[in-house]
Amino acid sequence: MIKLRTFVSFFSFFLLLSSGVYAQYDSTKVIIDSLGKKTIFNSSPRLRIGADISYPVRYLFTNEIKGFEVVADYRLKPNKWFIAAEGGYATGTQIDSVLNYTTQGPYIKVGADRILSCSNKRPNNIFYIGARYCYSSTSTTVNSYTIRSSYWPTLTESIPSESGSVHSLEGLMGVKVEIFKHFFMGWTAFIGIPISNNKPESFDNLFIPGLGFQHDPIFGFNYTLLFTIPSSGKK
Structure with a gap:
């Protein structure tokens, strides 16, 4: 419950902030030609797809985390x-003098x-x-x-691979x-808060795919490159 309140407080703060600065956003332009005809042009993109390239960047500094991620967003109305x-x-x-384990798995995030x-x-x-809802599937092997x-x-000793899953909430802020x-x-x-943890029988989910290693809460970053699916842009 404390973790959930932390997430709600974090996201509520930025919603209040957005109400104060939203007036700065207006991507609709009205162009009047020589005949007085109006054309409304919206410069905002519609569908964008891309990839997170922060995984290979982080792997240059530490080999604890590796992976890949694809991303997409779609502009709604209003813009x-x-x-x-x-x-x-x-x-x-993670490897230390006492424990050596590997957790891997797919994940998916959806939100707005x-x-x-x-x-x-x-x-x-x-x-x-x-904000995002994140589902992560885990497969953990205690190597020793x-x-x-x-x-x-x-x-x-070692523990064979065991499966689990984690449901999380994520708040984020960024630029494109x-x-x-x-x-x-x-x-x-981003800041991630696990809200439901289906642990393996013999070991905890110490690494959550899509978020990172367990902390309270989990902080992270992404660096993405995206391509816009072209559209006419005029109404």
Whole structure:
């Protein structure tokens, strides 16, 4: 319950913030030609698809986490809202003098983003907040664990792979910038709160695919490249 209240407080703060800055966002332009005819042009993209490239970047500094993720969002009407989804596969490994384990599995996230503000000159460059529901499937193998005692010989054992799952809520904030026509770059910071943990029989879900290693709460980041499916853009 404390974890859920933390998530709600975090997301409520940014919803209040959005109510104050939403007036900055207006991606609709009215163009009047020489004959006085009006054309309403909406510069916001519709469907974007892409990939999270933060996994290979992080792997340059640590080999504890590796994986891949695909992302997509779709602009709704009114233009301040996007529906969004991410999905992928991640592996987390931790090794120390006592424990060596690997957890891996697929995950999927679904939710929505709300635009807080955008650039006046380049309305496709946006700052936004969002929320996600995340389902992660886990398969955990304890490669080895060591029990040391001053009275008995050191014992090293292992535990075969066991399955589990985790349901989580995620709050996020980020930016998306149009670097070329139809191509976007995005940065996102998120906070994740596990709300339901179906643990394996012999071990806990210490790594959650899509979120990271268990903390209270879990913080992370994403770095994405996206492509907009072209549309006419005129109404």
